[in-house]
Amino acid sequence: xxxxxxxxxxxxxxxxxxxxxxxxxxxxxxxxxxxxxxxxxxxxxxxxxxxxxxxxxxxxxxxxxxxxxxxxxxxxxxxxxxxxxxxxxxxxxxxxxxxxxxxxxxxxxxxxxxxxxxxxxxxxxxxxxxxxxxxxxxxxxxxxxxxxxxxxxxxxxxxxxxxxxxxxxxxxxxxxxxxxxxxxxxxxxx
Ligand SMILES: Cc1cc2nc3c(=O)[nH]c(=O)nc-3n(C[C@H](O)[C@H](O)[C@H](O)COP(=O)(O)O)c2cc1C
Numbered sequence: 137x138x139x140x141x142x143x144x145x146x147x148x149x150x151x152x153x154x155x156x157x158x159x160x161x162x163x164x165x166x167x168x169x170x171x172x173x174x175x176x177x178x179x180x181x182x183x184x185x186x187x188x189x190x191x192x193x194x195x196x197x198x199x200x201x202x203x204x205x206x207x208x209x210x211x212x213x214x215x216x217x218x219x220x221x222x223x224x225x226x227x228x229x230x231x232x233x234x235x236x237x238x239x240x241x242x243x244x245x246x247x248x249x250x251x252x253x254x255x256x257x258x259x260x261x262x263x264x265x266x267x268x269x270x271x272x273x274x275x276x277x278x279x280x281x282x283x284x285x286x287x288x289x290x291x292x293x294x295x296x297x298x299x300x301x302x303x304x305x306x307x308x309x310x311x312x313x314x315x316x317x318x319x320x321x322x323x324x325x326x
Contacts, residue, residue: 167300170225172236173202174257175210175217182244182257183210186237188299189279190222198286200266203279209239215273215280219254222284224264226294227306232259233297253287264291 174184189203200222204214214220225233236243250258253267268284298305 161301164301167298167305170233170297170299170304171202172223172225172232172259173204173214173220174223174259175214175220176251176255176257177213177217180213182249183213184236184243184257185210185214186233187222190224193283199271199283200268200286201281201283203276203281206278206280211280214282217254218270219252219256219287220268220270220282220284221252221256221258222266222268223259223262224266225297226261226263227297228294229261230297230304233304261294262292263294263296265289 168188169190171187171190172184173187173190174182176182185204185208187202187204189201191201193199193201202222204211208214235241244257248260250260252258253269256267258265258267266284266286267288269287270282271285272283274281274283295306298307
């Protein structure tokens, strides 16, 4: 396997730390939306984390997936959860994205919450929301891929928050000049 890096090709055999950094930077060129995934474990309060590995997977049956890091504090809770909800964030929700990417905070403090399927905490003000029943879990290196069957969803208007190159961004119509970045500091906790 190899990746192009500033015109030169970087091989990735044993991936020493410097190569990991370059690989991560290269992977970061792939722009994604930003989501918060929440769950309500039986043995703890609500859990949630900012996630950009979310992807649609199948329409029939309706399946989505995301990857949870084995280093996340909430890892065990998400892997054992029977239900979880994916919130596709709007540009106004960048502060929430930062909050839910910070381990050790009381992430839900002061937020208006509704209870979804399985008691999963639901956030307001998103572009879209998918309430899922856990369908499969696949071990994948330092992550586990969680597949969920969409049991309920909603879509609202609004511009979606984007993540690319370690920065939050907003999209503008390509006919109006391409990408705009907010100049935010690099996020190193992905
Ligand atoms: C834009 C962005 C995307 C992220 N995507 C993921 C992801 O897909 N999977 C993951 O496990 N962590 C992801 N993270 C990191 C987690 O949000 C972060 O480690 C969080 O603190 C984990 O919560 P916990 O340790 O309280 O469980 C992302 C962080 C950012 C800023």
